[in-house]
Amino acid sequence: MKKMTLNILILATALGFGACSKSNPGAATSGAGDTAKVSPFQTINYLNSISGKKTIAGIHNREPNATPARWTNEINATTGKYPALWSGDFLFQQDNINNRQLMIDEALREWKKGAVINIMWHACNPAYGAPCGWDDGQGVLSSLTDAQWTELCTDGSPLNTKYKNMVDEIATYLQQLKAQGVEVLWRPMHEMNQGKFWWGGRPGANGTVKLYQWLHNYLTNTKGLTNLIWVWDIQDFGSLSADAVNYNPGAAYYDIAALDVYDGSGYTQTKYETMLRAAKGKLIAIGECDRLPTAAELKTQSSWVFFMSWSELTFDKNTNGEIQQLYNADNIITLEKMPGWK
Template identity: 30%
Template sequence: MNKRINPAPCNDKASNEVKAVLRYLSELSGKGMITGQHTQTTVQKELRYIEEVTGKLPALCGFELLAYSPNINYGDASEACLIEVEENKNTLDNAWDWALYMRGLITFTWHWFSPFGSRDKGFYSEHTTFDASRAILGGTEEHKRLIADMDHMAELLKPFCEKSIPILWRPFHESEGDWFWWGAKGPEVAKQLYRMMYERYTVYHGLNNLIWVWNSPNPEGYVGDDVCDVISLDVYPPKHTHTDLDKEYMELTAITPANKLTALGEIGVVPSLPMLSETRIPWVWYMTWSNDFGASEEWTTKEELRRAYDHPYAVTLDKLPRLY
């Protein structure tokens, strides 16, 4: 199960900090698991909850970038959408604090309001007329606006690059489904969107601090080993179901014969760290989702949360070595 993983980054110009993180993850694979928690507001109630219950913090913190989308249609948005955007503003400030002062790992999720044609929560395909299949074609208005949005986000990421802060970058997540506009036109289109971003960010913008995380178990849409450092999937088991997710691991690793690092990009419940310590399914991190998933007992009891964070197999913030 635990074959040796080549930690070399897919980007041959990747920073030394990226190389250090990938070396660490490859050495950790099958020997431990990084605890992670997504937060989508500046309040970060999930971190407070975890610390209150366990006395510890996760080694990896996830941050949401939806409010940084440059084309939010405020004039045609529900109250729920407006509240979500407002509460999400300034989350990059939290990311800076986590990276510079807490010295933890960071990962970004971008629920990207479409470049045009959206209303309400415009990252959902049902709320936009934006056609991703036209966006991969040079010369179209969709392509032009897609690149403009990519460039907008790249400028926000550049300061992290200048400070040599590595980012676990997980773009176009859950592209195996049709619920987001980037997956609505099928896996091949989503694959091309990702590869466009990879070239734009590595070649044009020189964002050599990004660790590229592919997030789909669909073999038809796999982006390729040459543009991906980590393969991951999102999974939401039934409430209070804590396992090693071995079936999901087998499904994910079937997308490529290469021995890639594997991660649980999103999960609704905390995995079973005691079980993982026995089976050694080599997930290198998990990231519990936000709100009730990560800040209540609705999905994971306090007892189970403590069991996970106290287990020797778990890498919490206090156990994370300084990597940058």
């Protein structure tokens, strides 16, 4: 979510497929963006129906997980409307880990209201385990030695097993949502071209994308989480054009291509066209932002199916008047305009 650079290494474990395998991606990918093809996901079908016409308004609810609708409610207090996309995070600190169930319960409530559900995971570095801090040298902003990375990629090694156990914990919550019929926009390993996150910053087929591919295979095939709509996400660095190629995990591994917009230059046509090219017919979205797009920009760049502003930055970087104007625009979908889920 912020501006950073640094190279780290890549994992590809294989639980059930061999370490770092690129096996059959499974059934999670839906053919998003192909309007001639009906998806098994209600969410994808709805997003396809609005693509090129309207954009869903969303906001992230960052920590604490004890109040998982805090920023959604703040938008309502400011605009009189609720966002049509609710977003939560599994997070990494002990208190937020303890309150993951509250976040999942809120996801279910929001789904029943008709909202699109987005969940992400600022995961702790598996070499040090959870809970962890943000940038304490062993937290979310940390790295691995070559030896640690090799161990992590060795199926059945202590570090490899530790990482799988972390993923298994997350899977239990996602399985709860599956049992309730909740479809989840799942945005793990966000900002894959962001080198300060332990999972990011290594381009190419043998880089960061392999970990993402492994996670897709594991959660889809081994854990049976067919309720996940996979969101591949990168940030708008100056290297975006190359990053959209070098960090692309392949069409079988995602349903939506998302761009996080933080570099200060805003919603340029170049960024928009870069994401359209990278997505190759799949849906595109604004995965995170601080400064909101205007309704006029979203009319010009009408293929963005949603924007998700970042919690407190929404109010730090935009005036109440700007937020109100956007949320009341005729091409913006707020919760009361959603059709509801079956």
